Amino acid sequence: MSFSAAQIRKDFPIFERTVCEGKRLVYLDNGATSQKPLSVIESESDFYRLHNAAVHRGAHQLAEEATDAYEGAREIVAAFLGAPGGADEIIFTKSATESLNLLAYAMGNAPVGNRFAVGAGDRIVVTEMEHHANLIPWQQLTARTGAELAWFKVTAESRLDLSTINDVITANTKIVSVTHQSNVLGTINPLAAIVARAHEVGAVVILDACQSVPHMSIDIKALGVDFLAFSGHKALGPTGIGVLWGHMDLLNELPPFLFGGSMIENVTMTTATWAPVPQKFEAGVPNMAQAVGLGAALNYLTNLGMDNVHAYEVALTGYLLEKMHAVPDLRIVGPANTQSRGGTLSFTIKGIHPHDIGQYLDSQGVAVRTGHHCAWPLARALSIPASTRASLYLYNDESDCDALVDAILGAQKYFGRF
């Protein structure tokens, strides 16, 4: 099967509608959230129509069917990521944001002696290109515990500066949390050196895989990281579902985060003990229909083949980069070619503010994002308070890239009137 974005687009009901009075929808805001294929929409509604019940709780047929569907989704996620310990290593959260906060709070709950206990004298390492979701939870953990925060800087070539790696990941470093792919620059970070150094000093490595899981094949064993987080909604899945993966031995030692039903072993008025992983981390009636929908989304991606998806997106990115290089007064914020970069293209246009560019693009049916993209420290480091971001996905094609570039040229003409 050859890869056909036009064919794929037919699976996504939203492309049947138009925007801005009859214009074709050119959706290039995939870094924010992806559109959903019919199979995902229907798997969520079929759950409600046919099997809806509280998992793990009821003594009846519906509850068993719901449990099978929910636990089946866990198997799908585990297989998709290549989780070495299987489905029990997959924890469902509401979003990557919750997954990362879960880690920071759970580590904050660790008693002295627990390997995750963080205190004064310990270091937590991030990078300058983190999304706020992988920065502020660690800022807060250091503020609560007295640990210090350190970070890798970003070079003029939009790459992590690993030249000082031994000074950043020091012997007292406990946690290294980095993004796999920047949601602004598109940069795909090299992990091998970071993982090696972190493990050398006994630190755990957390991967924010929000922008990589939807776009490339992930093999956890090959990556060598200890924890991984992503959101379903950026990977063709429903809103309201996220994933945290961790090595079973680490999840066993990690204290719980949310407390309530289904995560307990035994409860008295004053004490409680915890169920085994993953239940330990899933308090309450879970987001069942959304987990099932995520399973359908990952199945959709697996059917296409993640290597095919990635190859297609890289080729399309190359096409768009070339077209953009030809636009006068346009500056790409991120790597200039497709080497170790994904299909997230941020840019600025001399003399026109990103918000105005975005507005003009919208009037042409082209959906992008503008601003600091929830990575404000990066924007400051680059002295680019705001940029415009076009982010590609599997249903985009060259005609979408053409529409974007035409609209940029149109904007230059429109705002150049004066």
Next chain:
Amino acid sequence: MSFSAAQIRKDFPIFERTVCEGKRLVYLDNGATSQKPLSVIESESDFYRLHNAAVHRGAHQLAEEATDAYEGAREIVAAFLGAPGGADEIIFTKSATESLNLLAYAMGNAPVGNRFAVGAGDRIVVTEMEHHANLIPWQQLTARTGAELAWFKVTAESRLDLSTINDVITANTKIVSVTHQSNVLGTINPLAAIVARAHEVGAVVILDACQSVPHMSIDIKALGVDFLAFSGHKALGPTGIGVLWGHMDLLNELPPFLFGGSMIENVTMTTATWAPVPQKFEAGVPNMAQAVGLGAALNYLTNLGMDNVHAYEVALTGYLLEKMHAVPDLRIVGPANTQSRGGTLSFTIKGIHPHDIGQYLDSQGVAVRTGHHCAWPLARALSIPASTRASLYLYNDESDCDALVDAILGAQKYFGRF
């Protein structure tokens, strides 16, 4: 319009299916989760089909439509609860469990001087009939801070023992968190005295309204509480959506819980400040489709009229109680009549374990729950390690109650063989 459960049932696609080889589905596990009307299922899928985009972020038409839908749901929830400060007082979470943990963690984040700061010498009050979700977060907060936990006991009549109220809610009490309606006993707790005493000593009152919001009309002003939590999935809404309501002045003072995108005002590598309420409490791309679905669910309930729903359920509960009283060897765990009680009926049958009852009922198409119902301390206090729970909702009718009682009699015959 007269209230017709048979008519209502037609709005719920799941009742078109059968269970256990062709048996009619008698769904009496509403305390765990409710079924969903078509309008809810479709509002969620229509969001994906027509308006899906990240709210508050994109510079394009879809993002504006998505924002309108999401913020519209907030308005619906505010109106449904009678939130005195309007929509900005409504915070979307993934579940009541998250809402209650949010409060416990956010209070744990409060610096000295903040009115929510909890420490040694302070007291937190709950009741013996709390669901684990409204018990363990407070156990953990006391463990982290050195505060003490105290609780109201439950009387032989399944009511809160308020005779010692001044000894339970002491001058040093900071938080009183109680359930509105027990998910085991069906007891509806009287709040006036608790609220008055709590406010007298300067404590805030948190209401776990999981089992009341779906079943009766709620007027926050009349209740006088300070915070309120419930889950969408028990109120005809989607899974993966919960609500926290709080008074605006309290929400303003409460520190945030989850950290990440969209909840910030300003961010540097080492510091962050917060956006206004409610954004301050909604980090990340939210569970948008689920919020929209919850809006549709509350609209469905409002169209029926919550007072009608409640009156209908009380009458049905009376019918079922009477039938149950006539079953030999059956003991109701909870109030014996419909005074201040909802349609949650737990019971035990002499000589047959609840799990076996539940299994037999399932074979007859009757879906109930068995066990400790996530209220293990209550089960211990009552010396009833497990019970069977039938919980009614608006689509149930007398034929469902008859089916339940027939099945109980059948179980007695079946297990009485030996």
Next chain:
Amino acid sequence: MELDSLYQEVILDHYKHPQHKGLSPTFSAQVTHVNTSCGDEIILNINLDNELISELTWEGQGCSISQASVSMMTDLLTGKTLKQAAVIVKSFSELMASKGTSAGDPLVLEDAVVFAGVSKFPGRVKCSLLGWMAFKDAAIQAQANNRGER
């Protein structure tokens, strides 16, 4: 009726007339296991005579399946060596994981093959295993205790 494959006579018989119920005053190890989803509880005492399981006694409350299972188990394992017991436990665990596809080995499991019917009911597999998981745990602890590792 499908239910009958779950509630077979021998199961209900053990439920009504449990074997080895009532805890021995002394033991090599004592464990308490709980089914966290329903609150069912088993306390199991094991007495080890070197490698021989000389006595297994229990107390508990729970559904017919969990109680009958532990009753049958104590019948089966008393008088066996730890090695023999391990073979039986493994065979029973495999049977319970079979989702109704296995009939169980009557040479190993004797009466307990009736649990083949239970294995069709995923919601009851945990009940069936409660006592057996307690035994596994108790055996390990008893060996440790007997080696003086307490």
Next chain:
Amino acid sequence: MELDSLYQEVILDHYKHPQHKGLSPTFSAQVTHVNTSCGDEIILNINLDNELISELTWEGQGCSISQASVSMMTDLLTGKTLKQAAVIVKSFSELMASKGTSAGDPLVLEDAVVFAGVSKFPGRVKCSLLGWMAFKDAAIQAQANNRGER
């Protein structure tokens, strides 16, 4: 073209040729306001002569709408009393909340009535109000400072 109701000539003109831009060396109060969703920033200096706004100057970066709006605002409010300014601010806020249903009062808002077109674009209302919110804040602080409450 609908876009033209947003980007009217007078708006783009103020954007290209901003008024009162460049901060005064002294001030009664200085405030910095940020649009948290896009990072746009305005620093506003206010000089109060008793009740009279004697000078309003600013610095900032942002989109045409936010920059034009603050430019027009400083034009409008300079030389007014705080009371007169409050009336104008209220009128502008109401216009921006009108979702395109109001034309704005030219007697109060003068040129700034062109923002009626912007009010149709919910995503840009925040941009329009950035400078005005800064002014509200600055006026309060300046009064406090002048009363020596700093």
